[in-house]
Amino acid sequence: MEDKAEHVSVLLEETIEALSVKPDGVYCDATAGKRGGFAKKILEKLATGMVVGLDADPEAVESLKADIGGDRRARIYRANFRDMRELWEEEGLPGLDGVVMDLGLSTEQLADPRRGFSFSSDGPLNMKYWADGPGPTAADIVNEAAEEELTEMFFRWGERHARRIARGICDARRSGRIETTGRLAEVARKSAPSARGGRDASTLIFLALRAEANRELEALEKGVRAAVDLMNPGGVLCVITYQSAEDGLVKRLTRKMARGCRCDEERESCVCGEGTADIELVNKKVIVPAKEEIARNRRARSAKLRIVRKLTKEPQ
Ligand SMILES: C[S@@+](CC[C@H](N)C(=O)[O-])C[C@H]1O[C@@H](n2cnc3c(N)ncnc32)[C@H](O)[C@@H]1O
Numbered sequence: 001m002e003d004k005a006e007h008v009s010v011l012l013e014e015t016i017e018a019l020s021v022k023p024d025g026v027y028c029d030a031t032a033g034k035r036g037g038f039a040k041k042i043l044e045k046l047a048t049g050m051v052v053g054l055d056a057d058p059e060a061v062e063s064l065k066a067d068i069g070g071d072r073r074a075r076i077y078r079a080n081f082r083d084m085r086e087l088w089e090e091e092g093l094p095g096l097d098g099v100v101m102d103l104g105l106s107t108e109q110l111a112d113p114r115r116g117f118s119f120s121s122d123g124p125l126n127m128k129y130w131a132d133g134p135g136p137t138a139a140d141i142v143n144e145a146a147e148e149e150l151t152e153m154f155f156r157w158g159e160r161h162a163r164r165i166a167r168g169i170c171d172a173r174r175s176g177r178i179e180t181t182g183r184l185a186e187v188a189r190k191s192a193p194s195a196r197g198g199r200d201a202s203t204l205i206f207l208a209l210r211a212e213a214n215r216e217l218e219a220l221e222k223g224v225r226a227a228v229d230l231m232n233p234g235g236v237l238c239v240i241t242y243q244s245a246e247d248g249l250v251k252r253l254t255r256k257m258a259r260g261c262r263c264d265e266e267r268e269s270c271v272c273g274e275g276t277a278d279i280e281l282v283n284k285k286v287i288v289p290a291k292e293e294i295a296r297n298r299r300a301r302s303a304k305l306r307i308v309r310k311l312t313k314e315p316q
Contacts, residue, residue: 007107009037010300011289015100015238016041018282018307023047025097028230030081030223033106034060036068042098046073052093056080056129056214057109078130081223082215088230095235099227102240103220105210107299113181117210119202122182127210138209142169142184143177157208157245161192165205168192181206207243217249221265224253228278233312236282240305247286247304254281254308282307 021027021042029039032053039053053068053076055061061078068074079087081101087093109115113123115131116138127138136144145153147170154162168191169178178184185202192201211217227237241247253265260277261270287305294301 005107005111007033007035007037008297008299009035009041010102010293010297010303011240011287011305012037012041014287014289014305015102015240016045018238018305019098019100019236021045021049022097023049025049026052026094028052028054028084028096028099028227030054030084030099030101030227031103032060032064032076033057033102034063034108035106036064038100038102039064039074040068043068043071043073049073049097050075050094052077052096054079054081054084054087056133058130060106060109080129080219081226082219084223084226084230095232096227096230097232097234098236098238099231100238100240101220101223101227103216103246104242116181117206119181119185119188119200119206122180125179125181125184125209127206127213129214135215136213138213139177139179141209141212143173153208153212154205157204157211157243159204159208161201165191165201211245217245220246220249221253224250225257228257228308228310231310233310235310237279237308237310238305239307240303242299242302242304247306250306251286254279254306258308277311279308279310282309 015038023046026049027042029036029051032039032055036053039051042051051074053064053074055078058078061076065076069076077087105117110117113121116123116126125139125142147166150166150169151162154165159165165188168187172178172187178187188201188205239250241250249265257279258277258281260274262272263270289300289303
């Protein structure tokens, strides 16, 4: 039987097929995780090539180093993909033939109460991929953000009861800091007892806080742009998302880039005049897992894969 606490890679076959790994190519698994599901599959197809595995989480990186770090074709770094460009420069890494970003959390991270990602078990309200890294924890945000900021944050991630839950948090923290996942989940449930559709009142609140603590949307935009810059012509970028806010960003951003627009992702109308496009969209329609994959792995049910290819600079 499948171990529920063991991460199973999502859309693995579809992604590896899209990368069409060359034996002497250079690839980056930008969210390799503890198990490096994509990095290992790429390694199987390499001869003289290289796979660079990144993860923001030092614990995941230590495990992965112990697993495949001894392979001379693998280079593993603790790094946020938002900083890829700087890492490539510092380490003198070669141009890339393909990049995979498989966003969010691994099953192991979610199941570990010390990390504070889940409302199903009690633990410190941390939620950072690099738990001791710079920047505020989820607890700092919950206890220090203004009520209006919390409301906006929860709305952005789709919580209909954002205002009530934000008010509930601000009332609760008057009698002491909210430091644990259990306490936050209790406050959320009390503030929005009528959450419909069987979804726990904490689901979107936890998602919003994790995204905020890790500045995920900002990292995603920077990471996609850096990956495209670092790729050789013909290089393929595959992005797997699990949330509509992430998928929406990837969709808008890659469409803009495919038109040659260099404006910020959130700018609605173009002011840059659209130059030569850097990329083309490989799949105009998003790729989702087959029914069989979802039946085997529930986590796959919300996954979406978008693929783009880097173009040559010369006009075609
Ligand atoms: C879904 S898991 C990856 C699982 C892996 N692809 C596999 O199949 O074995 C996502 C991983 O991305 C990492 N992560 C999330 N955001 C990141 C970022 N901005 N930069 C680097 N790693 C990130 C998380 O720490 C986590 O280990």
